[in-house]
Every structure is written in structure tokens, then in C-alpha cells.
Amino acid sequence: MTPIVALAGIKKSFQDGSERHLVLDGLTLAIHGGETIALTGPSGCGKSTLLNLIAGFDTPDSGDIHLLGRLANDFTARDWDSFRRAELGMVFQQFNLLDPLDVRANIHFPLALNGKPWNGWCDTLISRLGLSELLSRPIDSLSGGQQQRVAIARALAQRPPLLLADEPTGNLDEQSGDEVMALLTSLARESNTAILMVTHSERCAAFMQRRWHLSGGRIAEREQHRQANV
Numbered sequence: 001m002t003p004i005v006a007l008a009g010i011k012k013s014f015q016d017g018s019e020r021h022l023v024l025d026g027l028t029l030a031i032h033g034g035e036t037i038a039l040t041g042p043s044g045c046g047k048s049t050l051l052n053l054i055a056g057f058d059t060p061d062s063g064d065i066h067l068l069g070r071l072a073n074d075f076t077a078r079d080w081d082s083f084r085r086a087e088l089g090m091v092f093q094q095f096n097l098l099d100p101l102d103v104r105a106n107i108h109f110p111l112a113l114n115g116k117p118w119n120g121w122c123d124t125l126i127s128r129l130g131l132s133e134l135l136s137r138p139i140d141s142l143s144g145g146q147q148q149r150v151a152i153a154r155a156l157a158q159r160p161p162l163l164l165a166d167e168p169t170g171n172l173d174e175q176s177g178d179e180v181m182a183l184l185t186s187l188a189r190e191s192n193t194a195i196l197m198v199t200h201s202e203r204c205a206a207f208m209q210r211r212w213h214l215s216g217g218r219i220a221e222r223e224q225h226r227q228a229n230v
């Protein structure tokens with residue numbers, strides 16, 4: 001089966017004063033449909049850099065990026081736009097919601113960009129995420145946990161094949177964080193969405209099927225101790 005994401009021999013460096021600092025050093029990985037993966041590693045090892053490369057916000061120095069079987073090295077800005085719009089969901093620690101819009105408009109936003117109406121899956125998402133009563137509320141009137149649920153609904157609204165998450169529960173207390181992770185993983189399973197999630201939290205990582213540790217510019221698979229309920 002064609003992987004959703006396949007990276008081969010990725011090198012990425014940044015200028016650091018007079019020196020170049022190599023962050024990713026020949027990194028190779030493949031993410032298949034529906035897989036959920038926690039990406040861990042020490043601060044500064046390149047986790048966000050890796051997400052940025054997969055989302056097309058940055059480019060590698062060398063190596064190949066294949067997305068859904070297409071070589072992304074040749075993507076134009078327009079190709080990246082359409083990939084992000086139609087195939088990619090993103091959930092970050094900062095919720096990146098649109099403050100002037102209400103909850104419903106935020107969730108509908110990615111579908112609206114593609115000219116699609118609100119649909120039955122949106123209804124399922126809001127009901128499962130406990131947002132049904134909040135649809136007309138402005139974003140800034142919601143709690144952090146509620147906002148993160150809106151961000152999840154928005155990211156999954158189009159059933160994207162891939163969801164990138166960066167510390168998605170970083171702003172939440174332990175209980176809200178667990179609830180959000182349980183919902184995120186079960187809804188992703190229902191839409192067959194693969195998840196690559198950066199986290200420093202053992203609790204969060206345990207909700208994912210696999211664990212990758214980034215160190216020395218490459219990924220090593222670690223044994224996963226999964227939550228009993230996932």
C-alpha cells in the first residue's frame with residue numbers, strides 16, 4: 001500500500017551564527033493509512049522542523065518527500081495549498097482558531113474553502129466532542145479545553161488522510177488532556193486518519209499506536225506501552 005507520507009534521506013540544516021547546524025541527518029520514515037504515531041525527542045532535536053517539512057512550510061536541503069504517492073519536492077505553492085486544504089489536518093498547542101467566527105464557522109472553515117457544505121460527519125464530530133450546544137458561541141468565550149475540541153473538529157472535518165499535531169494538549173490539565181486525546185484517537189480511527197503527534201508527554205504518547213524517537217537527526221522506533229483503552 002502506498003504510504004501517506006514517505007521521507008527518504010532527508011537532510012535539513014540551519015545557519016547558526018557562522019556555522020551550519022545539521023538538524024535532520026538522512027532521516028527516513030513512512031506513515032501508512034490510519035497509523036497513529038507519537039514523535040518524541042529532546043528539545044531542539046528537530047520535531048517541529050520535521051512537521052514543517054511534511055506540511056510544506058519549509059524545504060529540505062536534500063532527500064525526497066512523497067505525499068500520497070506524489071513527489072512533493074516538485075510541488076508548486078499551489079500544490080502545497082491544495083494538499084494542506086484537502087488532505088491535511090493540523091492541531092497545534094496554540095489553537096489557531098479564527099476569533100471573529102463562531103464555533104460552527106470555525107469547524108466548517110476547511111470544508112468551505114473547498115466549496116463543501118456542512119455534512120453528517122460534522123454533526124457526528126460536534127456531538128462526540130460535546131460542542132452541539134456551543135455552535136453559535138464566539139471562540140474567545142470558550143475554555144481552553146473547549147477550544148481544543150473545536151480545533152480537533154476543524155482538523156477532522158474533511159476526514160483528511162493525515163493529521164499533524166504539535167503538543168495538542170499542552171495547554172490543558174491532565175484530565176482534559178486525557179479526554180481530548182481519547183476523542184482525537186477514536187475519531188481519527190473512524191475517519192482512517194493517520195496521526196503524527198509531537199509530544200513531550202508520556203501520557204499523550206501512550207494514546208498512539210507507535211512511538212518514534214528523534215535523536216541525532218534520525219528516527220528510531222521505540223517499544224510502545226499503550227493505554228489499555230486505545
Ligand SMILES: Nc1ncnc2c1ncn2[C@@H]1O[C@H](COP(=O)(O)OP(=O)(O)OP(=O)(O)O)[C@@H](O)[C@H]1O
Binds near residue numbers: 021023041042044045
Ligand atoms: N528557522 C530557523 N532558523 C534557524 N534555526 C532554526 C529554525 N528552525 C529551527 N531551528 C533550529 O533547529 C533546531 C530544531 O528546532 P525544532 O524547533 O525543530 O526542535 P524541536 O525538537 O521541535 O524542539 P522543542 O521540543 O523545543 O519544540 C533547533 O536548534 C532550532 O534552534
